[in-house]
Amino acid sequence: MNAPHDPSSVGAVIAQKARFDKPLRLKGGAELPAFEIAYETYGELNAARSNAVLVCHALNASHHVDGFYAEDQSNIGWWDNLVGPGKPLDTNRFFVVGSNYIGSCFGSTGPASPNPASGKPWGADFPVVTVEDWVEAQARLADHLGIERFAGVIGGSLGAMQALQWTLSYPERIRHSIVIAAAARLTPQNIAFNEVARQAIMTDPDFHGGHYYDKGVVPTRGLRIARMIGHITYLSGEAMAEKFGRLLRRGVPGFDFDVDFEIESYLRYQGDKFSTYFDANTYLRITKALDYFDPAADFGGSLSAALARAQAAFLVVSFKSDWRFPPPQSREIVRALLDNRRIVSYLEIDAPGGHDAFLLEDARYHNALRAYFGNIEL
Amino acid sequence: MNAPHDPSSVGAVIAQKARFDKPLRLKGGAELPAFEIAYETYGELNAARSNAVLVCHALNASHHVDGFYAEDQSNIGWWDNLVGPGKPLDTNRFFVVGSNYIGSCFGSTGPASPNPASGKPWGADFPVVTVEDWVEAQARLADHLGIERFAGVIGGSLGAMQALQWTLSYPERIRHSIVIAAAARLTPQNIAFNEVARQAIMTDPDFHGGHYYDKGVVPTRGLRIARMIGHITYLSGEAMAEKFGRLLRRGVPGFDFDVDFEIESYLRYQGDKFSTYFDANTYLRITKALDYFDPAADFGGSLSAALARAQAAFLVVSFKSDWRFPPPQSREIVRALLDNRRIVSYLEIDAPGGHDAFLLEDARYHNALRAYFGNIEL
Numbered sequence: 001m002n003a004p005h006d007p008s009s010v011g012a013v014i015a016q017k018a019r020f021d022k023p024l025r026l027k028g029g030a031e032l033p034a035f036e037i038a039y040e041t042y043g044e045l046n047a048a049r050s051n052a053v054l055v056c057h058a059l060n061a062s063h064h065v066d067g068f069y070a071e072d073q074s075n076i077g078w079w080d081n082l083v084g085p086g087k088p089l090d091t092n093r094f095f096v097v098g099s100n101y102i103g104s105c106f107g108s109t110g111p112a113s114p115n116p117a118s119g120k121p122w123g124a125d126f127p128v129v130t131v132e133d134w135v136e137a138q139a140r141l142a143d144h145l146g147i148e149r150f151a152g153v154i155g156g157s158l159g160a161m162q163a164l165q166w167t168l169s170y171p172e173r174i175r176h177s178i179v180i181a182a183a184a185r186l187t188p189q190n191i192a193f194n195e196v197a198r199q200a201i202m203t204d205p206d207f208h209g210g211h212y213y214d215k216g217v218v219p220t221r222g223l224r225i226a227r228m229i230g231h232i233t234y235l236s237g238e239a240m241a242e243k244f245g246r247l248l249r250r251g252v253p254g255f256d257f258d259v260d261f262e263i264e265s266y267l268r269y270q271g272d273k274f275s276t277y278f279d280a281n282t283y284l285r286i287t288k289a290l291d292y293f294d295p296a297a298d299f300g301g302s303l304s305a306a307l308a309r310a311q312a313a314f315l316v317v318s319f320k321s322d323w324r325f326p327p328p329q330s331r332e333i334v335r336a337l338l339d340n341r342r343i344v345s346y347l348e349i350d351a352p353g354g355h356d357a358f359l360l361e362d363a364r365y366h367n368a369l370r371a372y373f374g375n376i377e378l
Numbered sequence: 379m380n381a382p383h384d385p386s387s388v389g390a391v392i393a394q395k396a397r398f399d400k401p402l403r404l405k406g407g408a409e410l411p412a413f414e415i416a417y418e419t420y421g422e423l424n425a426a427r428s429n430a431v432l433v434c435h436a437l438n439a440s441h442h443v444d445g446f447y448a449e450d451q452s453n454i455g456w457w458d459n460l461v462g463p464g465k466p467l468d469t470n471r472f473f474v475v476g477s478n479y480i481g482s483c484f485g486s487t488g489p490a491s492p493n494p495a496s497g498k499p500w501g502a503d504f505p506v507v508t509v510e511d512w513v514e515a516q517a518r519l520a521d522h523l524g525i526e527r528f529a530g531v532i533g534g535s536l537g538a539m540q541a542l543q544w545t546l547s548y549p550e551r552i553r554h555s556i557v558i559a560a561a562a563r564l565t566p567q568n569i570a571f572n573e574v575a576r577q578a579i580m581t582d583p584d585f586h587g588g589h590y591y592d593k594g595v596v597p598t599r600g601l602r603i604a605r606m607i608g609h610i611t612y613l614s615g616e617a618m619a620e621k622f623g624r625l626l627r628r629g630v631p632g633f634d635f636d637v638d639f640e641i642e643s644y645l646r647y648q649g650d651k652f653s654t655y656f657d658a659n660t661y662l663r664i665t666k667a668l669d670y671f672d673p674a675a676d677f678g679g680s681l682s683a684a685l686a687r688a689q690a691a692f693l694v695v696s697f698k699s700d701w702r703f704p705p706p707q708s709r710e711i712v713r714a715l716l717d718n719r720r721i722v723s724y725l726e727i728d729a730p731g732g733h734d735a736f737l738l739e740d741a742r743y744h745n746a747l748r749a750y751f752g753n754i755e756l
Contacts, residue, residue, distance in 0.1 A: 028633030128633040188618040188641040189610065195642045196606045199649070202635065203599045205583055221581045225603060228574045232567065240566040246672065253670055255406030255506040257580065257662060261669065263566040264573045271577070284635060291639065292631055294624065 008084050010042045010091050013067035013077070015107060018144045024102075024137060030127035033116055037141045038100040038107025039063045042083065043091035045147070051378045052095045052147045054138065055079060056155035056162035059230070059286050060278065062106035065098035066091070081361045088370035093378070094151065099141055101134040101162075103285045108137075111281030112213060122281075124210025129285055131161045131293045135169045138162070142173070151376050154178035156358030157325065158286065161293045164333070167310035168295055176376055177312040178369070181322055181358040183329040184303050184336070185294040190324065193233055194287035197226035201280045210281050219280045224271035226283055231270050236321035236354030303336035313343040315372045317365065319357040320350045345372065386462050388420045388469050391445035391455070393485060396522045402480075402514060408505035411494055415519045416478040416485025417441045420461065421469035423525070429756045430473045430525045432516065433457065434533035434540035437608070437664050438656065440484035443476035444469070459739050466748035471756070472529065477519055479512040479540075481663045486515075489659030490591060500659075502588025507663055509539045509671045513547045516540070520551070529754050532556035534736030535703065536664065539671045542711070545688040546673055554754055555688075556747070558695040559736040561707040562681050562714070563672040568702065571611055572665035575604035579658045588659050597658045602649035604661055609648050614699035614732030681710060682717035691721035693750045695743065697735040698728045723750065 017036045024032040040063050045052060055065045057078065066077035066084055083089045083096055100108040103126065111126035142150070153174050155163040160182030167177045183190070201207060204222030208215050235243075244263040259265045299305035314337055318330035327348050337344045347368050351357045357365070395414045402410040418441050423430060433443045435456070444455035444462060461467045461474055478486040481504065489504035520528070531552050533541040538560030545555045561568070579585060582600030586593050613621075622641040637643045677683035692715055696708035705726050715722045725746050729735045735743070 028631070030633070185624065187615055188622045188624065188639065189613075189615040191624075191639050192606075192610045192618065192641050192645055195639075195645055196603060196610065198635065199606065199646070200578060200603050203602070224581070225574060225578050228570075228577065229607065232570045232574065235567075237565055237567040240570065244566045246563065246566065246569075246675075253406070255408070255666075257576065257666075261566065261569050261573075263570050267570055267573055268577070288633075288635070288638075297624075 008086055009080065010067040010084050012070040013040050013042065013064075015040055015063060015069075017107065018141055020137075020140045020144075022140075024133070024140075026127050026133045027130045028128050032102065032109065032127065035102055035109035035137065036107075037102065037109075037137055038104075039141060040065060040077075040098045041145070042066045042096040042098075043094055045095040045145070046378065048378070049147060050149070050151060051093065052097060052145070052150050053089060053152040053154060053373075054142070054150050054166070055083065055096060055098045056134075056138075056153065056159035057098070057100070058155070058157040058159045060274070062104065063098040063100035064106075066096065078359070082366065082369065088366045089154070089373055094373070097141070097145065097147075099138050101129070102137045103129040103282055103289075105279030105282040110279065111210070111285070112279055121213040123213055124281065126281060126285070128288050130289050131158075131165045132169060134162055134289070135165045138166075139170060139173070149173050149175065151378065152176035152178060152373070154180070156180040157182065157355065158290055161290070165293075165295065167312045167314075168306070171309050171311040174312040176315070176372075177310075178315045178317070178372065179330075179333060180317040181319060181325050181330075181355055182316070182333060183325040184296060184333050186291055191291050193229055194291055197229050198284050198287055200225035200229070201284060204280075207280060210284075212280070218275075220275040223275040223278060223280050223283060227274035227278075228267045228271040231267055233324045234354055234356045236323060236352055238321060239352050239354050242352065303332060304339035307333075307336045307342070308340050310337070310340070310342060315345045315347070315368075317347045317349065317358070317368070319353065319355070320348060321352050322355045322357060324355040386464055387458065388445040388462050390448040391418050391420065391442075393418055393441060393447075395485065396519055398515075398518045398522075400518075402511070402518075404505050404511045405508045406506050410480065410487065410505065413480055413487035413515065414485075415480065415487075415515055416482075417519060418443060418445075418455075418476045419523070420444045420474040420476075421472055423473040423523070424756065426756070427525060428527070428529060429471065430475060430520075430523070430528050431467060431530040431532060431751075432520070432528050432544070433461065433474060433476045434512075434516075434531065434537035435476070435478070436533070436535040436537045438652070440482065441476040441478035441486075442484075444474065456737070460744065460747065466744045467532070467751055472751070475519070475523065475525075477516050479507070480515045481507040481660055481667075483657030483660040488657065489588070489663070490657055499591040501591055502659065504659060504663070506666050508667050509536075509543045510547060512540055512667070513543045516544075517548060517551070527551050527553060529756065530554040530556060530751070532558070534558040535560065535733065536668055539668070543671075543673065545690045545692075546684070549687050549689040552690040554693070554750075555690040556693045556695070556750065557708075557711060559697060559700055559703050559708075559733055560694070560711060561703040562674060562711050564669055569669050571607055572669055575607050576662050576665055578603035578607070579662060582658075585658060588662075590658070596653075598653040601653040601656055601658050601661060605652035605656075606645045606649040609645055611702045612732055612734045614701060614730055616699060617730045617732050620730065681714035685711075685714045685720070686718050688715070688718070688720060693723045693725070693746075695725045695727065695736070695746070697731065697733070698726060699730050700733045700735060702733040
């Protein structure tokens, strides 16, 4: 935890919102008449406006990347271990922007926001948004902040998909893209896990076809199952074995359906917690954005052809124990970039944390990011 | 499909039931006052009673191993490709017994059976049963059939756990144990998948704490999710990629929550189908039996010590693409048997079918089983 006087913390931060009244045409054909983006910034934009780095978040995170809130000092940003004064992404040098994607339940316009057509929450009528749409919305935010070109864009998992898509949607606006624990497209197995999570939510009787906001209920049962499934895929089998083994909570088997193994207790806890604060309609849309992301699809399946328009330099990082987006999927991105003679650094880290390793501190990982950011000229 | 005149089919078979009125004391401490076992037999028991082979089934199967029913010829036994006249487990030579475990919903006494104490279905009051309990019940069946010693016991997955446990519970009654796609204990990741499935069932409002039989409902939503999760773990990622890829059912993304990818359609279909015929209370108990199985637990975690009392010869088979019970878990069994100087053959097959490969036809697999059974002296 970072106390207010911790010199490696950016300290107290303030979440902001930017409103955009020009409609946003979405990839799926729908139009968002107006929208807000919740964001935070850390550090100072330099006079040349050349030191901005955009941080894109994954499923269960937000624009609150760094620091804490004065009114709730225990609410530390999700990537505080990486971003801050003197940290690998050094806020003494860079102007860091954390942006919440549209469709979220953490501040940006999403399914729980009022639908201007009715004044009631959008609910099921909120459109399906894509990674491309998120980048479009973020580009508006960049304009709003006066950032013509980012020194870098960085993200892990779904955030990495955004970091990659930025180099395709706006090649000239990104100098460096840092793509961590990523995939250029989901495998059918990935999609299958997402689909089970969606079905758990959608078949929860409290889902009401997505219009539950005015019913006084939320589909907590479905969200809970969705989160439990997700958690299994975020952790490596070896990390689970290391952390929980076959330890029994009551010391002996209960021969009943209460918690027996520690892993059960952990999953139930994670599921319960998540279901109290995450929005089911957002969950459905995020998993769809993951499923749909496939830049190669418009190029006959050729990722090399798809990435030809990228101009950025890249750092790609994968983790050996990540079985959700395993290293071969990162290597596929690296190969496609090399096919296009792009500047690429690739790092494959033998860390045990599974997919979640991108959020954890690891000296090799953080040193590599420190070195990479240190070499970016401003 | 086997037509009635197919010489490689055992033809029409009849399911039988044996009733046991002596109470069965279960590992968890409860007592089953009386019970029935559903079973089928194929081939003839020889005069020496030396040619019996017991087939143990896994989660979603039954005593209906082979042949078909005269009244429903499309209902082919689940291991008909392996068992039959001239097949690898040759019913011209062996007397094959398919036995349904207790707690099942397919004929043996289970949660839907009447509780003698109340005359109503057991429901939630049906005890948690274990692999050891199943073997005890099967031993009663063996006595009933006049089989003092089995030439072999064979099973895949949960069936393999029974095949292994038989050699520990009744070492002198098993000459050969064929242990396929097995694990000597579940990993925390395995347990985690089971736990999510259980939670999906138990939080279904139609579950009613397990007493749903007299409510006119069944927890189909939960069963459906449980089955979808299970299916993901039965198939290998590569088999899914091969079979479904990222094919879209409607050709283009729907930007909605109907079926987009073919894998979604497949999973929904499998989940729907399963939820119409499988009993939720049985599902809960089977996954518990899986979770609890751990013969090494009583020997300080040493599988070698646990298997010291086995006298059988073993054939252990694993499949490289099986990520539910991957080859290292089979090798652990092999090593423990070799530590005890048991006779062991081990076969690791590079088949793409994942965990389900044990049910599929593969020439290397079937030839190995054919050779193994062919070498068993009667």
